[in-house]
Amino acid sequence: MSRTLQIVEVAARDGLQNESVLVSTADKIALIERMIEAGVRRFEVGSFVNPKRVPQMADTPEVIAALPDRADVSYIGLCLNLKGVERAARSRDGNKRGVDEAGCVTVASDSFGKANQAQTSAESVAENIAMLALATRAGLVPQVTIAVAFGCPFEKAVPPQRVLDIARRLAEAGPVEIAVADTIGVAVPGQVRDLIGALREQLPAEIRLRAHFHDTRATGVANAWAAWEAGADILDASLGGLGGCPFAPGATGNVATEDLVYLFERSGVPTGIDLDRAIAVNRWFASVMGKPLPSSVGRAGGF
Numbered sequence: 001m002s003r004t005l006q007i008v009e010v011a012a013r014d015g016l017q018n019e020s021v022l023v024s025t026a027d028k029i030a031l032i033e034r035m036i037e038a039g040v041r042r043f044e045v046g047s048f049v050n051p052k053r054v055p056q057m058a059d060t061p062e063v064i065a066a067l068p069d070r071a072d073v074s075y076i077g078l079c080l081n082l083k084g085v086e087r088a089a090r091s092r093d094g095n096k097r098g099v100d101e102a103g104c105v106t107v108a109s110d111s112f113g114k115a116n117q118a119q120t121s122a123e124s125v126a127e128n129i130a131m132l133a134l135a136t137r138a139g140l141v142p143q144v145t146i147a148v149a150f151g152c153p154f155e156k157a158v159p160p161q162r163v164l165d166i167a168r169r170l171a172e173a174g175p176v177e178i179a180v181a182d183t184i185g186v187a188v189p190g191q192v193r194d195l196i197g198a199l200r201e202q203l204p205a206e207i208r209l210r211a212h213f214h215d216t217r218a219t220g221v222a223n224a225w226a227a228w229e230a231g232a233d234i235l236d237a238s239l240g241g242l243g244g245c246p247f248a249p250g251a252t253g254n255v256a257t258e259d260l261v262y263l264f265e266r267s268g269v270p271t272g273i274d275l276d277r278a279i280a281v282n283r284w285f286a287s288v289m290g291k292p293l294p295s296s297v298g299r300a301g302g303f
Contacts, residue, residue: 015242038277047078089138102135111154151186185216189226200231220255240293256295
């Protein structure tokens with residue numbers, strides 16, 4: 001196949017934000033360094049949020065300050081509001097490497113928006129348009145994720161047309177990438193294929209499409225393949241399948257990095273990630289977390 005897949009490693013942020021164990025800054029940096037050695041070139045490294053609400057991300061400034069200064073690696077800081085983008089920009093002050101991308105987040109339902117960002121969906125979209133503009137002015141790569149794009153824990157079904165309308169509005173603000181997130185793991189492949197396909201048809205060709213899946217109902221890997229087939233060239237994944245959202249009841253781990261690498265590489269789609277090395281990082285990080293990680297390939301190994 002002529003297409004490749006880029007995997008964004010989100011373990012250091014989304015993978016840890018809902019865990020009871022507070023992972024040290026040193027271990028977060030070691031995780032990133034080891035996954036760079038495995039071949040990952042894009043990372044979500046932390047979030048600019050209130051540490052009282054998400055204590056696992058309280059050391060985000062320290063993590064960013066210690067990131068390996070690699071020209072071939074891009075670092076994303078999650079931003080939920082304008083203040084978050086401002087903090088992302090300040091991370092680049094002076095001689096600091098800082099983050100490269102402002103990972104803006106909007107929401108497709110009012111109830112989740114109020115729980116996650118204290119905003120309705122419309123308010124969140126309006127603020128994200130301003131956030132993308134600020135990120136661009138600050139020299140950050142502007143990109144945005146539409147959360148609960150396939151279903152909301154409070155409102156249940158989210159109409160696909162609502163997601164398409166939000167994406168078209170965001171596209172006018174000039175993001176280089178728009179992602180859709182199955183925040184609570186309710187999507188199925190047909191639904192994913194339809195939505196990603198419609199987004200690819202309706203959005204400008206220069207805007208990249210990314211997808212973010214949780215494996216709550218064991219559909220994450222199938223959904224990832226459906227998204228790639230429909231036109232998403234970038235997928236989020238978390239080492240070992242760690243993850244979950246503290247504002248989405250019942251949401252469990254992200255689709256596992258090792259599982260996606262196994263699926264796509266065995267299907268002839270290059271990812272640039274060495275599976276054996278990723279599995280080795282899984283085994284090491286399981287000792288950090290004090291428990292086995294849920295990835296299927298992490299447990300079974302490659303083939």
